[in-house]
Amino acid sequence: MKQRPENIPRTTRHNPRAVPGTKSVLLKNGIILDGVGGIVRGDLLMKNGIIENFGNEIDEGEADVVIDVHGKFISPGIVDMHSHAGVDSWPELRGSSDVNERTDPITPFVRTIDAINPSDPAFRIIASGGVTTVLIIPGSAELMGGEGFVIKLRPVSTLSVQDMGINANVDPGSERIWRWMKMACGENPKNAFGNSGKGMPKSRLGEAWLFRKNFDAASKLKASQDTWCHTALRLNYNEAMDSFFPEDLRYESLVALLRGDVRLNIHCYETMDLEAMIRHSYEFNFNITAFHHALDAYRIPDIIKRSRNQITIATFADHWGYKKEAFQASTQSPRILAEAGIPVALKSDHPVLNSQHLAFEAAIASYYGLSEHQALAAITSVPARALGIDHRVGRIAVGYDADVLVWNRHPLALGAYPLEVFIDGIPQFNTSSSVLSGPTDETYTFYNATRHSPVDTKERVVSSVIIKNIGKIFVGEESIMESTATGSLTITVSEGRIMCIGSDCTITNTIGYDVVDLNGGYVLPGIIAAGSDLGLSEIEQEPITQDGYVSSFKSPDHPERIIIRAVDGLKFGGKHLEEAYKAGVLTIISPPMARKGVLVGVSAAFKSGGNSxxxxxxxxxxxxxxALHAQVGTPYKDESVTTVSGQIAFLRKALSDNLSLEGSPNFYALAAKGDIPFAVYTHSKDEIASLIRLKDEIDGAGGNLRLVIVGGAESYLLASHLAKRNIPVVVIPARPVPELWTAQNVLTGPPISNKTHIEILHEHKVLVGIGVSDPGLARNLAWDAGWVCKNSKNNAISEKDAIGFISWNLERIFGVGKHVEGKGKNKGFSVGATADFVAYDGSPFDMRSRVKLVAGGGKRQIIIDPKQE
Structure with a gap:
């Protein structure tokens, strides 16, 4: 067999993808993070598509373009080793969905190179987040899904997918050209085939049999090929070989895997699935490159290390709970695996997570204990090594491809984004030199060996506490209390009630009180999570764990008989509510669950720590x-109301008919008259415009429709109309993507768009709240708000504004919290009130700060150093 070339770094290497005529660029005075743990302060020279030099001062005469970045951070391009971009394109259309074959559980012979759409708008959006190299693989419906393809996100004039490939123009004699395969196990193949009536596999038993059956067939084909070759070597080929070389295209890629020419990536979550695949690898003599998702891997590091080769775990930092396989996930997983010596990569599964924000995944993993250098390596050098291309991408080193990022702040800081992205030395966003040379957004203190870690503290529950050395207390939209040089702030809580707040709180007898020193940290009102199914669903894909989905309504008549109230289906004590509570998300506003249909039902507001x-x-x-909730748009059309115009007509009839209804009021009447808000989930500017007209009609007929737009990806385009009518917007998600055909005009943030939709709404004085759709991500609401604050132009959105997006603005929009009249309902920071707040040991918008204390949330207790699972 011909010896395969080794892929080793070479300082004299030529980049075969280099574009002739590309100007050489010298970045001066940067802080260079090399992707493998090194930090160098100095210059970096890109020439002929490679990094030619970096480190100490470099002569400016070496480059065509010289840019002084004045201490900005420079890193290698991000490598995403699990993406479906290009085969699951934006906007989502049946005609461009090519992520799964879905006709057979065994399709190792299909290839994403044959389906990647080079014009997918996602590519530019992803690149704007610093992702330069991507492995695009088939989905996880099949056990053997097929071959993937690695591309760079630099557009090519030919629109050739092959020209975008990492190995374009590579001499096969000088570099080993790898192939990449995708397999999957567990729930997805079972659901796609056996549970859908399409035959095997219906169980993990069936999965294992199909794996072994097809590995066996490939092994036999390989053996017959080897026999043929050995025979040919022994005999005179021309005279003795009277048979053709044994081939079968169905098994060609599997044979290549068995020969060691394919890097195998396996979608696998649970412990028994991971172990089964390792067992198969020993039986049939193949290597597993990486387990993807693998949210259970942290539970079995010893089993992972039994494998034939070193396996990389390509996982999520904080995406969990959506199915049984993902329910027992832990935020500590990356840290635990890294400490066990197992390589950890972070990936997007785009569009499951928008790959544009892969650096944020690294920041979250670092927040939960992965070291700063390991977190950066998890999106650069580790995935590059797993893909077999770490001799040219994934780090800053001489001879490597000039895939280089210049950041506005440290890449692990909240809201960080690249000011410029170089791929093969070519700038992708043409950012002006003045911006690259401008001031750095913020200073950054590197973590040190004594950095506070989530494993350093022990969770404890108390009833009385003295919180001292508070830097800021966000009392509410009317007031912020700040410490001064002459005195810091203190809050005293006794038996769950606030006894004192301010700079003059003194207690002579502190027996029975725990004392917490915030060291200048912040205290916020309890965060509000609006818009998800928190409290109604625990595992999205397990109906037995849910309240259930609202049925379609064929008529708006007699609404008092059919409108569902979420309060009747609430379940307390689940993991999602517990995780939200420990993050300081103390109030939940959940509408009933609805997949299709225009009418949703009536939401309830409740405390995350409640019992019943x-x-x-x-x-x-x-x-x-x-509030009365509805949803309008193409995703919600059903057999009852088959058009978007029909959805509007349904709402018009229901509201107008009940506006003048005599007798006891129903929820349509309450909404039409303004007694409760009318919250409609939609994203399209055209649907929002129709809803504004509907409000005008109802108001013109004597009503007072308190319309609330929920979702609102394109709402910024109608900001002046919304402001004129005092229509608030609860944006979900905080960072939208152009996934809907009817809502493609989204702002994805810098460097593509200078402003976000939230910033434009806020400028027009539209009342804005930030909601959440994924209940597992409710604990990240403070970061969602901080992201907007950090990246607003000229500080247009202040800390106070951003905190309002997730607290008092939502109280005003939905009429909850201190806006609810009645016994004990006036919460807030006042003496005698039930404590209901969250305290951080720093700013909530600094990802190195942690939740130090949670008070209230439906419990007459304080939890100190809460542990998030």
Whole structure:
């Protein structure tokens, strides 16, 4: 067999993808993060598509373009080793969905190179986040899904997918050209085939049999090929070989895997699935390059290390709970695996997570204990090594491809984004030299060996506490208390009630109180999570764990008989609520669950730490009937209402008919008259415009429709109209993407768009809240708000504004919290009130700060150093 070339770094290497005539660029005075743990302060020279030199001062005469970045951070381009961009394009259309074959559980012979859409708008958006190299693989419906293809996200004039490939123009004699395969196990193949009536596999038993059956067939084909070759070597080929070389295209890629020419990536979550695949690898003599997702891997590091070769775990930092396989995930997983000596990569599964924000995944992993250098390596050098291309991408080193990022702040800081992205030495966003040479957004203190870690502290629960050395207390939209040089702030809580707040709190007898020193940290009102199914669903793909989905309504007549109230289906004590509570998300506003249909039902506001709906002592139910919810748009058309125009007509009839209804009011009447908000989930500017017209009609007929737009990806285009009518917007998600055909005009943030939709709405004085759709991500709401604050132009959105997006603005929009009248309902920071707040040991918008204390949330207790699972 011919010896394969080795892929080793070479300082004299030529980049075969280099574009002739590309100007050489010298970046001066940067802080260079090399992707493998090194930090160098100095210059970096890119020439002929490679990094020619970096480190000490470089002569300016070496480059065509010289840019002084004045201490900005420079890093290698990000490598995403699990993406479906290009085969699951934006906007989502049936005609461009090519991520799974779905006709057979065994399709190792299909290839993404044959389906990648080079014009997918996602590519530019992803590149704007610093991702330069991507492995595009088939989905996880099949056990053997097929071959992937690695591309760089630099557009090519030919629109050739092959020209975008990492190995374009590579001499096969000088570099080893790898192939990449995708397999999957566990729930997805079972659901796609056996549970859908398409035959095997219906169980993990069937999965294992199909794996072994096809590995066996490939092994036999390989053996017959080897026999043929050995025979040919022994005999005179021309006279003795009277048979053709044994081939079968169905098994060609599997044979290549068995020969060591393919890097195998396996979608696998649970412990038994991971172990089964390792067992198969020993039986049939193949290597596993990486387990993807693998949210259970942290539970079995010893089993992972039994494998034939070193396996990389390509996982999520904080995406969990959506199915049983993902339910037992831990935020500590990357740290635990790294400490066990197992390589950890972070990937997007784009569009499951928008790959544009892969650096944020690294920041989250670092927040939960992965070291700063390991977190950066997890999106650069580790995935490059797993893909077999770490001799040319994934780090800053002489001879490597000039895939280089210049950041506005440290890449692990909240809201960080690249000011410029170089791929093969070519700038992708043509950022002006003045911006690259401008001031750095913020200074950054590197972590040191004594950095506070989530494993350093022990969670404890108390009833009385003295919180001292507070830097800021965000009392509410009217007031912020700040410490001064002459005195810091203190809050005293006794038996769950605030006894003192301010700079003059002194207690002579501190027996029975725990003392917490915030060291200048912040105290915020309890965060509010609006818009998800928190409290109604625990595992998205397990109906037995849910309240259930609302049925379609064929008629708006007699609405009092059919409108569902979320309060009747609430379940407390689940993992999602517990994780939200420990992050300081203390109030939840959840509408009923609805997949299709225009009418959703009536939402409830409740405390995340509550025990039951009748637990009045702890005031668990903030408001049983908050708002009437509906949804408008193409995703919600069903057999009852088959058009978007029909959805609007349904709402018009329901609201107008009930506006003048005599007798006891129903929820349509309450909404039409303005007694409760009318919250409509939609993203399209055209659908929002139709809803504004509907409000005008109802108001013109004597009503007072308190319309709330929920979702609102394109709402910024109608900001002046919304402001004129005092229509608030609860944006979900905070960072939208152009996934809907009817809502493609989204702002994805810098460097593509200078402003976000939230910033434009805020400029027009539209009342804005930030909601959440994925209940597992409710604990990240403070970061969602901080992201907007950090990246607003000229500080247009202040800390106070951003905190309002996730607290008092939502109280005003939905009429909850201190906007609810009645016994004990006036929360807030006042003496005698039930404590209901979250304290951080720094700014909540600094990802090195942690939740230090949570008070209230439906519990007459304080939890100190809460542990997030």
């Amino acid at each position: 709906v009748i637990d009045d002592e702890d005031e668990v139910i903030v408001k049983a009937e908050v």
